[in-house]
Amino acid sequence: MSNLRRIEAVLIALAAAATLSAAGADFTGHWQIDQSKSKPGPERTVSVEIEQQGDTVTFVRQYQDHDGKSVTARFKCAVGGSSCDFDDSGHKAKVSLWYNGPELVILKTDGDKHDSTVEWHMKLGDDGKTLNINREIIMPSEEKESLVFNKAESVASR
Numbered sequence: 001m002s003n004l005r006r007i008e009a010v011l012i013a014l015a016a017a018a019t020l021s022a023a024g025a026d027f028t029g030h031w032q033i034d035q036s037k038s039k040p041g042p043e044r045t046v047s048v049e050i051e052q053q054g055d056t057v058t059f060v061r062q063y064q065d066h067d068g069k070s071v072t073a074r075f076k077c078a079v080g081g082s083s084c085d086f087d088d089s090g091h092k093a094k095v096s097l098w099y100n101g102p103e104l105v106i107l108k109t110d111g112d113k114h115d116s117t118v119e120w121h122m123k124l125g126d127d128g129k130t131l132n133i134n135r136e137i138i139m140p141s142e143e144k145e146s147l148v149f150n151k152a153e154s155v156a157s158r
Contacts, residue, residue, distance in 0.1 A: 025104070026052055027052055027122060028051055029151045030151070031048045031049070031149035031150065032046075032149060032150055032152050033147060034148045034149060034150050037148035038146065038148050039147075041144070043063050044064040045061060046063055047061075047062045048131070048133070048149060055079045055081070056076065056077070056078050056079075057077060057078075057079060058074075058075075058076045059076075059077075059106070060073070071089045072089055073087065073089065077096070079097045079099060080097070081097075082096075086108055091111065094110040096109075102124070103123045104121075104123075105120065106120040117139040118138065119135070119136050120135050121135075128151070129151045130148060130149065130150055130151070131149040132146075132147070132149075133148075133149065134146050134147075
């Protein structure tokens with residue numbers, strides 16, 4: 001086997017291992033924002049509820065909008081599948097999900113005329129009790145926020 005073939009085989013194995021390690025991550029939980037570790041943007045995320053069943057992710061985000069109004073955004077979508085409907089309190093868009101190594105990536109697109117394209121990168125902490133989200137508004141601005149969530153013991157507040 002030539003050196004080029006060996007390198008190619010190693011790269012394929014590493015890519016497969018990265019995909020499997022991310023696919024094995026379970027983001028399921030009720031996640032509360034840790035204000036002391038987060039750098040939010042103008043929308044103040046309060047909590048994220050994630051339920052993973054196989055490749056399907058149900059995602060509910062509670063946040064306060066620019067005016068301080070409580071808003072709920074939600075979707076249910078398969079990782080690596082086609083785009084799915086996204087509902088942000090009646091505001092409609094599309095989302096797509098995929099794994100990038102240990103991260104679950106969510107891309108929101110196709111909203112109304114002046115809507116933002118937003119990319120989320122979600123990664124579990126080593127202990128599985130923290131969820132780190134980097135959320136970037138790609139268009140029309142380039143706002144970025146870095147959010148840290150702690151896994152809540154109960155979901156009594158729902």
